[in-house]
Amino acid sequence: MYQFRWISGLLLGGTVALSGMSDARAQDAYKIGMSAGLTGYAATVDRAWRDGVEVAIAALNAEGGIDGRKVELVVEDNRSEPQDAVTAYRKMISxxxxxxFASGCVSAGNFAAAPLVARAETPMVLCSILPQQPDQVKWAFTTIPPPRFEVETRLEYIQKRTQIRKIGVLHDPSPYANAQKAAAEKEAKDYGLEIVGVEQYKTDDADLSVQIQKMYAAGARAIIKIGLGGTTLTAAKNIKQLDLDMIMLTSLEDIAVFRPVAEVLGDKFFFVASPSQVYDGLEDSPLKTEIGKFLKPWRAKYKDRDPNWAGRGWDAVMLIAAAARKAKSVEGPNMRDALESMDNFQGTTGLYHMSATNHQGITENPLLLATITGGQIKVVK
Incomplete structure (x- = not known):
């Protein structure tokens, strides 16, 4: 297992985050673990998530750390594979x-390791959907909005801004993609739309023309593309090469992935965007203020690199820190209970409303539809 280990900056100053800590305890590092797809199909997303977590930890350590301890991040590359994620989690626990844990966006990997993590009574703040079993959800919290929000943002645009009424769904086999697919199948009719084709692809497929042609032949004039990585550009090239009169609307992704797609499809390409990706176009609000707090250190280190997934990593660390302050403890069960009480917590993606019955956090859709015109990201009004 490839291991990346980073210890964020040295503890600055003598003031600790919480009072009552002994000097000896203040010397002990507080370890946050991360299982992330630093290689494989999720690499673009999970590397950004990791970097956002690092920036957040550096900011915390500069202010005294968590619970009077400096924070250390331990990262294991799960290669975007579930079996490697289980190995990674086991190592970090034992x-x-x-x-x-502040783990990345490989849902299948987080699912596979969830029983192990629950037995260890170690909370997880994730960049993925939650596990399915109640005893596992008990220890898991997520920074991402419900998958249906991504779908609804696109369905609403098709309904209100186009004459298209027949659509296709093109998705990868990941749990998160399947959750979006299920939402599309359930809700399309509520938007006056008919799904005439649902096609799956593999994350390493180099050609999607067969799936796209099938949907087009069935009458689809818009594709809801669900999934990460290079297949988005592959789909765009196939649509262009086949000279099809179709638009493509894709999931949340790093802007670096979208720029070449926009060059291929032009005004036929749209994507779901988080608030941090369109920060300059936002009105003044608590949301914009929180994004600004994150963007200052992020841009100082990474310039104009896409902030979306990194911002969620920032949120994960800040949720963990807030829970530790509230619980006055970093022990697993106490942290879990405190995370469950993080209501009205302002993050970079939206407002979190954690509760005993909701570990999803974000309950109101903060997502926007955007396009790239002349190299500039623009919100579709």
């Missing part, structure tokens, strides 16, 4: 003694 060998590295991590106290909480």
């Amino acid at each position: 060998s590295d003694k991590v106290r909480v």
Whole structure:
């Protein structure tokens, strides 16, 4: 297992985040573990998530850390594969003694390791959908909005801004993509739309023309593309090469992935955007203020690199820190209970409303539809 280990900046100053800590305890590092797809299909997203977590940890350590301890991040590359994620989690629990997880967006990997994490009573704040079993959800929290929000943002645009009424759904086999697909199948009719084709692809497919042609032949003039990575550009090239009169609307992704897609499809390409990706176009609000707090250190280090997934990593760390302050403890069960009480917590993606019955957090759709025109990201009004 490839291991990346980073210890964020040294503890600055003598003031600790919480009072009552002994000098000896203040010397102990508080370990946050991360299982992330640093290689494989999720690499673009999970590397950004990791970098956002690092920036957040550096900011916390500069202010005294968590619970009076400096924070150490232990990262294991799961290669975007579930079996590697299980190995990564097991190692971090048994060998590295991590106290909480801020893991990446490989849902299948987080699902596979969830029983292990629950037995260890270690909270997880994730960049993926939640596990399916109640005893596992008990220890898991997510920074992402419900998958249906991504779907609804696109369906609403097709309904209100186009004459298209027949659509196709093109998705990868990941749990998150399947959740979006299910939402599209359930809700399309509510928007006056008919799904005439649902096609799956593999994350390493180099050609999607067969699936696209089938949907087009069935009458689809818009494709809801669900999934990460290079297949988005592959689909765009196939539509262009086949000279099809179709628009493509894609899921949340790093802007770097979208720029070449926009060059291929032009005004036939749209994507779901988070608020941080269109920060300059936002009105003044608590949301914009929080994004600004994150963007200052992010841009100082990474310039104009896409902030979306990194912002969610920032949110994960800030949720963990807030829970530790509230619980006055970093022990697993106490942290879990405190995370469950994080209501009205302002993040970079939206307002979190955690509760005993809701570990999803974001309950109001903060997502926007955007396009790239002349190299500039623009919100579709």
